[in-house]
Structure formats: C-alpha cells, structure tokens
Amino acid sequence: RKEVEQDPGPFNVPEGATVAFNCTYSNSASQSFFWYRQDCRKEPKLLMSVYSSGNEDGRFTAQLNRASQYISLLIRDSKLSDSATYLCVVKGSNYQLIWGAGTKLIIKP
C-alpha cells in the first residue's frame, strides 16, 4: 500500500462547479499535511497547508480527518485556471515529506 494515495483522475468538471478530492495516508504518526498544485510540465507550488480544524483560502477549503487518515480539498466555483494536478503531501515523524502521485483536474468551459 502506498503511504499517500490519491485518485489519479482526471476529474472533468464544468466551469463554476464544485469539486472535491480526497487523499489517504497510512502513517498515523504523520504530523503535517499540505496541498500543492502542479501545472503541466511545471514545478509544484504550495496551494495550502491543512490544519486540524480545517481551513479555507478563498474558493479552496482543506480538511483533515485524523481518525480516518484522510485529507480533502474542496474547490468551489471552479475556474478554467484551476486546471492542474493537485498533489497531497504528508510530513511523517521523520520530518520527510511523502508525496501523493496527484489528482488531475480539468475544468471545461
């Protein structure tokens, strides 16, 4: 079993819709959680950290469920520019980051 698992997609979503991704992790001792965004053939960039109480940044909401060991990302009112691959990242007890393979999102006009 992979340490961090994501549905690879692609998720094909019409512009303006709401879309949600989940990510599961296997190490219950994991300490920190993040979502990164990667555009095609580009480098990953931090989208947002994920806090225990859940957090929101504009149209993006991240949530953590430690009991079930998953994190989620919700995108509301999706824009064409949201098309990208979303990477789930978990920091383990050894402080190394473990990266999911990513979920590809395609927003259609």
Add this chain to the structure above:
Amino acid sequence: DADVTQTPRNRITKTGKRIMLECSQTKGHDRMYWYRQDPGLGLRLIYYSFDVKDINKGEISDGYSVSRQAQAKFSLSLESAIPNQTALYFCATSDWVGGTDTQYFGPGTRLTVL
C-alpha cells in the same frame, strides 16, 4: 529572476555516462533537496541537505550522489547513468519558518538516459 534555478533544463545522455545536474538558489534558505518525478508516482526524495555541512540520503539515493558547494548551490550527480534514471528532476529549497517547511521548487530538469 527565478529564485531557484536548475541547469540544464533538458539532457539526453547514454547509459554509463556521468551526469551532473546543478541547482542554485537566491532565497537564502539553508535547506535544499533533490527529488525525481516519474509518471504515476509521487515525488521521491533522493538527497537532502539542511546546511552546507549536512548531507542526508532520501528514499532513493542509490546510483546518485550530491555535493553542497555553498548555501546557495546543491548539485546532483549520476555516476553511471542507466535508463531507469530517466525522469524529471526537481531541486527544492525550504526555510523552517513556523515549522511549515514550505518547499520552493526549481523549474525541473528533464533527463533521458538512452
């Protein structure tokens, strides 16, 4: 100018050749990393360095070596390249501010080993 730069951006080489990938940063961060990315897999850590005198192996260090020449420079070497080292290589930096350790990536080097 980009804060994290990588050279070369693309490289095609033959099996058995020695290859060096270079990374430079102007962010002033102490921490630097080398990752590889393969289709269908997450980024995998090759080596990391928390300061000039500190080098640590990551998840997949076999077949690779690194050198931290200065705070701003971290190079990755493939001593004898093999085809399964064909991948997209990223250098990253981070700064332990508030414990977040946000990674800042270079644009990547696409390496093909024939």
